[in-house]
């Protein structure tokens with residue numbers, strides 16, 4: 001069976017869903033092919049930065065996100081319990097909401113705007129360019145979808161990027177971490193992110209809705225704890241304090257790395273979100289950057305559809321988004337370098353640099369970098 005649509009989005013993660021909402025709201029005929037029968041439910045992003053919130057507002061889920069999220073208005077950097085730096089984001093706080101909740105809100109919004117547009121269990125196995133459009137083949141080879149444009153929003157491994165023959169190149173920034181959600185130590189303010197720059201590696205803690213916190217610890221993969229007890233013991237060892245609550249989620253270890261696709265488009269197919277760029281989670285930019293891409297891409301696609309659905313309309317989109325992605329990878333690499341294990345004189349130099357960055361005139365720039373301004 002062949003059905004023709006304006007845009008076929010491959011991948012129903014946060015970026016594909018937001019893009020589909022924007023396209024549907026603008027009157028385009030859009031489908032989202034998502035291979036998973038149900039959401040993955042794996043803990044990932046929490047941070048929603050001001051430009052990401054602007055994108056969510058445009059998609060119509062801003063009020064719902066703001067109602068559920070915990071605001072982060074302040075950031076504190078410590079070393080061995082001593083304050084190194086303090087920044088405030090009062091004007092535009094960062095919001096904290098687990099990614100699965102944001103995705104659920106976007107999915108519900110898409111169901112309102114374009115009922116049935118999200119097709120779960122649709123695994124895309126091939127894309128083929130035709131003179132006036134592009135075909136998408138689903139697993140089993142039985143169903144084919146024809147579209148004017150195809151968007152690869154299919155994540156870091158992006159099968160569609162491979163199908164298009166587009167490579168992905170490593171960028172600077174690579175380190176191992178483990179994370180879990182738990183209560184705080186009792187010393188953190190509810191709206192404050194706390195970064196402990198310890199000699200053995202950084203420990204970060206961020207507010208979550210409901211008074212809990214997301215803890216992220218830099219630790220080699222081979223020694224990462226695999227249960228709540230081990231995680232609490234590692235925290236106690238690094239910080240000298242215990243989290244009072246036992247309600248830890250199962251710790252999950254992850255390797256932060258960075259990659260940028262060689263190109264962001266080929267013909268009628270275009271990459272967005274993690275398919276185009278893998279940004280280290282340290283600094284919490286990846287999903288937000290994908291949403292900023294999606295706002296740009298929705299406008300680019302709307303213009304191209306108005307203009308008779310011309311064959312390769314993505315050059316300017318690619319130029320703008322590549323520049324932003326490069327900037328985000330540099331900021332993330334800096335964040336990761338600051339949290340590396342360090343001792344002796346190098347630690348003193350690092351601490352002095354952090355203190356200096358938190359004083360005028362650098363402080364304003366630091367707060368802007370942490371809230372993704374200029375991306």
Ligand SMILES: Cc1cc2nc3c(=O)[nH]c(=O)nc-3n(C[C@H](O)[C@H](O)[C@H](O)COP(=O)(O)OP(=O)(O)OC[C@H]3O[C@@H](n4cnc5c(N)ncnc54)[C@H](O)[C@@H]3O)c2cc1C
Nearest residue numbers: 011013015035045046047124155273274284285286287288
């Ligand atoms: C531990 C961790 C913490 C993070 N924290 C933050 C943070 O605080 N802030 C932030 O901005 N970012 C953060 N990120 C990054 C963020 O999670 C990603 O940038 C975001 O999920 C990317 O969204 P996406 O929609 O591009 O891709 P994904 O979320 O990966 O979604 C891709 C979708 O495509 C589907 N798919 C794949 N192949 C096919 C196919 N062939 N056919 C059909 N469907 C397919 C997949 O099933 C998946 O649902 C974090 C990441 C990690 C790992």
